[in-house]
Amino acid sequence: MRAKDNMRSAAEVLVDQLHIHGVRHVFCVPGESYLAVLDAFHDADLAVTVCRQEGGACMMAEAVGKVTGQPGVCFVTRGPGATNASPGIHIARQDSSPLIMFVGQVAREMREREAFQEVDYRAYFGSMTKWTTEIDDPARIPEIVSRAFHTAANGRPGPVVVGLPEDMLVERIAVPDAPPFALIETSPGDTEMAKFAQMLAGARAPIMLLGGSRWSQAASDGIARFAQKYALPVATSFRRSHLFDALHPCYAGDLGIGPNPKLLERIKAADLVVMVGGRLGELPSQSYTLFDIPRPQMPFVHVHPGAEELGRVYSPHLAIHATPTAFAAALDNLDLKEARGEAEAAHADYLAWTEMPTEQPGGVNFGAVMVWLREYLPPNAILCNGAGNYSTWIHRFFRFRRFGQQVAPISGSMGYGVPAAVAMKRLHPDRPVVCLAGDGDFLMNGQEFATAVQYGAPFVTIIADNGMYGTIRMHQERAYPGRVSATDLRNPDFPAYARAFGGFGVSVERTEDFPDAFKQAQACGKPAIIRLAIDGEAITPTTTIAKIRARSLAEKKR
Ligand SMILES: Cc1ncc(C[n+]2csc(CCOP(=O)(O)OP(=O)(O)O)c2C)c(N)n1
Numbered sequence: 001m002r003a004k005d006n007m008r009s010a011a012e013v014l015v016d017q018l019h020i021h022g023v024r025h026v027f028c029v030p031g032e033s034y035l036a037v038l039d040a041f042h043d044a045d046l047a048v049t050v051c052r053q054e055g056g057a058c059m060m061a062e063a064v065g066k067v068t069g070q071p072g073v074c075f076v077t078r079g080p081g082a083t084n085a086s087p088g089i090h091i092a093r094q095d096s097s098p099l100i101m102f103v104g105q106v107a108r109e110m111r112e113r114e115a116f117q118e119v120d121y122r123a124y125f126g127s128m129t130k131w132t133t134e135i136d137d138p139a140r141i142p143e144i145v146s147r148a149f150h151t152a153a154n155g156r157p158g159p160v161v162v163g164l165p166e167d168m169l170v171e172r173i174a175v176p177d178a179p180p181f182a183l184i185e186t187s188p189g190d191t192e193m194a195k196f197a198q199m200l201a202g203a204r205a206p207i208m209l210l211g212g213s214r215w216s217q218a219a220s221d222g223i224a225r226f227a228q229k230y231a232l233p234v235a236t237s238f239r240r241s242h243l244f245d246a247l248h249p250c251y252a253g254d255l256g257i258g259p260n261p262k263l264l265e266r267i268k269a270a271d272l273v274v275m276v277g278g279r280l281g282e283l284p285s286q287s288y289t290l291f292d293i294p295r296p297q298m299p300f301v302h303v304h305p306g307a308e309e310l311g312r313v314y315s316p317h318l319a320i321h322a323t324p325t326a327f328a329a330a331l332d333n334l335d336l337k338e339a340r341g342e343a344e345a346a347h348a349d350y351l352a353w354t355e356m357p358t359e360q361p362g363g364v365n366f367g368a369v370m371v372w373l374r375e376y377l378p379p380n381a382i383l384c385n386g387a388g389n390y391s392t393w394i395h396r397f398f399r400f401r402r403f404g405q406q407v408a409p410i411s412g413s414m415g416y417g418v419p420a421a422v423a424m425k426r427l428h429p430d431r432p433v434v435c436l437a438g439d440g441d442f443l444m445n446g447q448e449f450a451t452a453v454q455y456g457a458p459f460v461t462i463i464a465d466n467g468m469y470g471t472i473r474m475h476q477e478r479a480y481p482g483r484v485s486a487t488d489l490r491n492p493d494f495p496a497y498a499r500a501f502g503g504f505g506v507s508v509e510r511t512e513d514f515p516d517a518f519k520q521a522q523a524c525g526k527p528a529i530i531r532l533a534i535d536g537e538a539i540t541p542t543t544t545i546a547k548i549r550a551r552s553l554a555e556k557k558r
């Protein structure tokens, strides 16, 4: 409570700063190490989502950062709370998402004795965050929190961790608030844009790749206008499909795991590659085989908001230090006399690759489910998922239309879909949210289904249940054919799990029963689980376990 002399507790000052910087949602698991903050939440104009595990809370905050570009915020307790949260920190790092995690800490006078649940956060999180710090002096809260927001959100966004010694939080102080932080757009220079125009004008088979963060719908629209003007094919990198409308005539497809071979051929044959926003990490670069390192074999333009990413792996022929949003705006001012790419052919390749589900063994064809969903769901629907082979069908068959529609971990972290879906439903109660998960994947953060029930966040979770850690089985069969080890799963009754939490649950054994089940799940108004019985043989849209095993055995005999 505010005293008349304008004194506030440090915790109140902290929560006031969050509000000033535009935070409307915080995600947390409570702890006695930051009771004063929990108390400050009591009267604050913030939506607080209390979670069941810190990994879930941190992923929720990361998902908010990912889709809004403003730092998502979570609070966790010291020691075990902090270590539980670390997957979310790693995702924010690899996915370039702005995130601030506040962590309780032991009292200042006890530090370095390995007091109860003490962790040295700078050492523990240091290699994953953009900045890890601890607030010792409550008078510096406005300064340090302001820096945390600027650091997390600007340049290449990422995670910031701020430790809060518990005795510090209860001090009372009179201190002025900071002004709201600013998102800093870095615009490309005229010289760089002129060089870019020259390179593009001379190209006969250029292609643009989109990835990374610092995007917006306006940026996607700007790229789309430019691409259309010059028939420039545009592909999106791993789990960034939502950066470009899949039905735009210039869309060339998804460059991630198991991409369209024709897209790979097109990129290899390109005489200009323009990467906007992304890092061209291991997955889009096809394990660093697509482009020569350090100098790509074809003229290569790299546009990135983080100066330190330019030249980090690839030495570009032209480096443009700019946010995707500012770069897209600058494209509107370019007027090329002559430039014409092969967008029409590229888009035709994309449509052909994704049009029809492939044949699959078993009663439920996950490809057909994705095709049905892409026709049925409106363009404002949000799809969340984690990691597993089931996601291959999403990448191949779903057609993302709008920015922010795909919320999935570039880092390949399992257990992301449920927390991300909770966060999306908290942010956008009116938009349909669908979580897609594997059976292994779901149970890594399935406990947050309880959070969905608690907050009345009715999204539909679709579990592709193949009774195994399918991705690892696939790799196992390739490397050690026939030697199944530690990849089988005996699963719970997922629909009963949903009902036990107060949700809706149904199991689908045949593709043709899916539409009705989905409509029922949506209509019930509760968080829902649809469990799909997926045949273990259906390991990718194009092959089976038996085929992989047979091929590996044959190769080993040779
Ligand atoms: C947190 C985490 N642990 C382990 C892995 C390694 N891994 C990647 S995919 C996978 C199996 C996923 O199984 P499931 O969710 O059932 O999907 P499926 O591949 O069977 O479709 C595992 C264990 C990971 N990516 N993330």
Ligand SMILES: [Mg+2]
Pocket (backbone or CB within 6 Å): 388, 438, 439, 440, 464, 465, 466, 467, 468, 469, 470
């Ligand atoms: Mg599985």
